Amino acid sequence: MIRFATIQDAEEIMRIGSMYAAETILGSLSTEQMRVLINICLTNGVVLLAEREGKVVGIIAGRIVEECAAMGKFFEEVIWYVDPNNRGLGIMLFKRLLAVCKTNGCDGVSMWAYCNEHLEGVDRLYKRSGFKEVERKYYKTLQGE
Helix, strand or coil: CEEEEHHHEEEEEEEEHHHHHHCCCCHHHCCHHHHHHHHHHHHEEEEEEEEEEEEEEEEEEEEEEEECCCCCCEEEEEEEECHHCCCHHHHHHHHHHHHHHCCCCCCEEEEECCCCHHHHHHHHHHHHHHCCCCCCCCCCCCCHH
């Protein structure tokens, strides 16, 4: 089942967010940093959850950018993660997100693709869904240098 998150889901969102951070370059995020990201999405964006047997197993969340001169109103992904045992629900989350964004009057959707073992599959999904690659991002950790 795919549903909108509520503030009552905060602990489950944090649990899923921690799993996400552990698998990506964001692994160094503290619990408080993850909480801030999720609160931004809950208050000024979209947070959808995937549930299986009453347990949250996935999330797709981001913020809505209202006024960007070049892009209009658009959704910007912050987190998209599904527990490895339930990865098939990820496409359901993605499709529901696109429908929600369209209903909310978004002119566009901006999604991330981290360089990991899922990159090729995500790249194919985005391209099949009509997305165009518009930039590549590079990241360097400065802590501990």
